[in-house]
Amino acid sequence: MGFCRSIAEGKEMTMAYRFFYWALRGRGEQVRLLLNELEQDYEDVFVSKDREFPSLKREGAATLAFGSVPMLQDGDFKLVQGPAIMNYLGSKHGIMPSDPRLAAKTEAMVLGAEDMRMAYFRILGKDERAAEKRSQFVEGDWGKRWLAAWDGLLELNGDNGYLVGTSLTQADLAVWDALDAIVNWIEGAGFEKFARVESYYESIAARPAIAEYLVSDRRIGKKL
Numbered sequence: 001m002g003f004c005r006s007i008a009e010g011k012e013m014t015m016a017y018r019f020f021y022w023a024l025r026g027r028g029e030q031v032r033l034l035l036n037e038l039e040q041d042y043e044d045v046f047v048s049k050d051r052e053f054p055s056l057k058r059e060g061a062a063t064l065a066f067g068s069v070p071m072l073q074d075g076d077f078k079l080v081q082g083p084a085i086m087n088y089l090g091s092k093h094g095i096m097p098s099d100p101r102l103a104a105k106t107e108a109m110v111l112g113a114e115d116m117r118m119a120y121f122r123i124l125g126k127d128e129r130a131a132e133k134r135s136q137f138v139e140g141d142w143g144k145r146w147l148a149a150w151d152g153l154l155e156l157n158g159d160n161g162y163l164v165g166t167s168l169t170q171a172d173l174a175v176w177d178a179l180d181a182i183v184n185w186i187e188g189a190g191f192e193k194f195a196r197v198e199s200y201y202e203s204i205a206a207r208p209a210i211a212e213y214l215v216s217d218r219r220i221g222k223k224l
């Protein structure tokens with residue numbers, strides 16, 4: 001188990017990460033997946049809109065720099081923006097490639113996952129218009145844009161089960177989480193003819209730490 005360690009009064013203390021987000025998957029789940037994969041101790045601080053959120057916002061720029069969650073606290077360091085949190089953890093725990101080009105590609109893919117997640121957020125809703133947008137998405141961008149993109153990127157990386165390089169990066173979990181949200185929550189969105197993306201999705205889900213987390217009580221998996 002990895003910890004953030006500090007020395008206080010001659011004694012070694014362990015400090016777990018604190019992760020601030022709603023009690024939802026949303027933009028937070030990718031970070032929780034990554035912390036689990038990295039076997040890091042963390043506390044889920046579930047922020048509620050009418051209680052903790054206003055008081056965190058009152059702390060100003062040092063806490064929620066843009067007035068939004070997610071926020072990761074690592075000791076006295078606080079970081080916002082989901083993709084930046086993913087890249088920080090990837091780089092701090094040594095899964096971010098050291099080659100600058102591969103590192104930049106990894107970041108680009110975390111942002112690509114974020115774009116896909118945003119496309120998914122935009123079609124959620126209970127009204128008829130939202131339902132219509134969902135079927136347009138399933139018929140259109142889901143396969144033609146997103147699955148085709150991940151398929152091409154996996155092939156380009158040598159079909160080795162990772163998006164960048166020869167081992168797992170934070171991008172794989174960012175992408176996995178957005179794929180998982182869509183296939184579970186958008187009716188009709190499957191992997192269709194994209195067998196490569198499907199087997200990639202399954203192989204990430206089968207990683208021991210991820211598989212354990214996915215069935216644990218800790219997971220917010222049943223909520224959007």
Ligand SMILES: N[C@@H](CCC(=O)N[C@@H](CS)C(=O)NCC(=O)O)C(=O)O
Nearest residue numbers: 026027067068069070080081082083
């Ligand atoms: N680009 C930011 C977007 C953050 C964001 O919009 N967070 C939402 C929750 S998912 C939020 O805090 N909204 C503020 C509000 O609802 O007042 C990120 O990726 O972290």
